Amino acid sequence: MKKGLILALTATFTLGLAACGEYSQVASYKPGSYQGKSDTRPWEGGQFAGNKQAWEAALAARNQAQNEYKKAN
Amino acid sequence: MARMKFLCDSERCIECNGCVTACKNEHEVPWGVNRRRVVTINDGVPGEKSISVSCMHCSDAPCMAVCPTDCFYKTEDGVVLHNKDACIGCGYCFFACPFGAPQFPSGPAAFGARGKMDKCTFCSGGPEENGSKAEFEKYGRNRISEGKLPACAEMCATKALLAGDAPVVSDIYRERVLRRGKAGDAAWGWMTAYGKPEQKQEQTQERAREQNREGQK
Numbered sequence: 702m703k704k705g706l707i708l709a710l711t712a713t714f715t716l717g718l719a720a721c722g723e724y725s726q727v728a729s730y731k732p733g734s735y736q737g738k739s740d741t742r743p744w745e746g747g748q749f750a751g752n753k754q755a756w757e758a759a760l761a762a763r764n765q766a767q768n769e770y771k772k773a774n
Numbered sequence: 775m776a777r778m779k780f781l782c783d784s785e786r787c788i789e790c791n792g793c794v795t796a797c798k799n800e801h802e803v804p805w806g807v808n809r810r811r812v813v814t815i816n817d818g819v820p821g822e823k824s825i826s827v828s829c830m831h832c833s834d835a836p837c838m839a840v841c842p843t844d845c846f847y848k849t850e851d852g853v854v855l856h857n858k859d860a861c862i863g864c865g866y867c868f869f870a871c872p873f874g875a876p877q878f879p880s881g882p883a884a885f886g887a888r889g890k891m892d893k894c895t896f897c898s899g900g901p902e903e904n905g906s907k908a909e910f911e912k913y914g915r916n917r918i919s920e921g922k923l924p925a926c927a928e929m930c931a932t933k934a935l936l937a938g939d940a941p942v943v944s945d946i947y948r949e950r951v952l953r954r955g956k957a958g959d960a961a962w963g964w965m966t967a968y969g970k971p972e973q974k975q976e977q978t979q980e981r982a983r984e985q986n987r988e989g990q991k
Contacts, residue, residue, distance in 0.1 A: 733844035737857035740901040742850065743919040747904045759921030760776070764938040767927065768946040770953060 776939040777852040778896050778918075780927070781947055782825045785954075786934035789814050789824040793926035793935050797828070800897070800925040801914025807877040809894040810926055820968060826926070826935050829854060829875035829894035837867035837876060851918075852940075853896040858912045863888040896937070897924040 743749075744756035765771065789812050797803065797810045810828035831854045838846040838854065845860035846867075865888055868876040878888040899916030902909035909916055917925060927937030936943045 732839065733841075735844055735847035735857075737845060737847070737860045738901045740847070740849065740855065740899075741904050743898065743904065743916070745904065747919050748921065749919070756919075756921055757776075760918075760923070760938070761942070763921070763923045763928070764942045767923075767933060767936050767938065767943075768949065769933055770949060 777941075778831060778898075778938065779852070779940040779943060780826075780828065780830060780896075780924075781936045781943050782827075783934045783936070783947065783950070784823045784825050786932045787812065787824040787826060788932055788934070789822075790931060792929050792931055793826045796925040796929035797894070800917070801895075802910075803892070803914070804879050807879050807892050809875075809877065809892065826930075827873055827875075828926070829871075829896075830873055831894075831896055836870040836872070840866040840870040842866060847901075849898060851898075853898045853918075855895055855898060855900055855913075856891065856893070857901050858890045858892075859901075861890040863890050865891075867891060894924075897922070 744753045745751055749756040749759075791812050794808060794810050794812060798808070801809070803809055810826060812824050812826050814822055814824040816822045831852060833852070835846065835848070835854045837856075838848070841856075842864060843860045843862055845857045846854060847857070848854055863878060865876075865878065868874070868878070868891070875893045876891045877893060878891060880887055880889055895913050895916075897915060897917035899905075899909045899919065900913035902912060904916050904919040915925075917923065922928065924937045927935045936946055
């Protein structure tokens with residue numbers, strides 16, 4: 702009788718302790734944001750020295766130059 | 775503001791690897807690192823298709839999402855760039871990328887021997903002063919700040935690879951598809967180049983017969 706009681710108590714105690722260690726293991730995703738040094742924009746400094754319109758015009762001309770139908774005709 | 779994108783026309787790509795060479799030369803990319811490469815489906819079989827692949831500068835980039843140090847950022851033009859000073863070479867971006875764009879030079883780094891990640895920058899350099907020596911050494915040449923497009927697209931001999939503002943690039947491609955009016959191998963003449971002489975002869979004879987029939991009517 703006494704032995705049975707001890708066994709039952711031990712089992713309850715062990716199970717109770719085992720439950721204490723349980724916690725959610727699902728990772729919570731938190732999107733981070735860039736923390737590094739900021740990049741200068743393409744038209745800032747260098748050749749275009751802040752002239753955004755000139756930079757855009759140069760790039761647009763290059764873009765259109767890829768269309769060889771316009772070149773050939 | 776522009777949305778920079780690449781577009782590769784598989785009907786035109788002839789697997790010359792000119793884009794790969796142009797990229798390696800322009801940025802002095804080390805051995806073992808290919809920011810761009812040409813992938814061919816059914817290589818050697820008539821009707822094979824090739825496509826030039828590099829970083830696609832995704833609108834919702836998986837590399838950015840998985841980076842533990844958040845070293846990625848996106849420019850106003852939609853170019854996905856990264857800060858090599860913050861990269862720890864963990865390789866997560868490599869596993870996340872569906873195009874295999876992130877490359878590792880196997881140099882000294884914090885974790886293992888991968889080295890800091892290297893990838894296509896759309897010739898936009900990185901977070902260093904535009905056109906500086908530091909920028910060139912870390913990220914390669916910054917052609918965009920010089921008002922130029924990526925070297926791979928500008929060097930493409932058949933203009934299969936287009937780069938630039940997405941609406942402009944898609945307009946060029948749309949016009950091209952409408953003008954050629956055909957699909958598949960006929961669009962650029964597989965039969966003209968590789969068809970057997972007897973097949974060509976049959977085609978010519980068939981065409982002549984059709985013309986005769988139309989003439990008789």
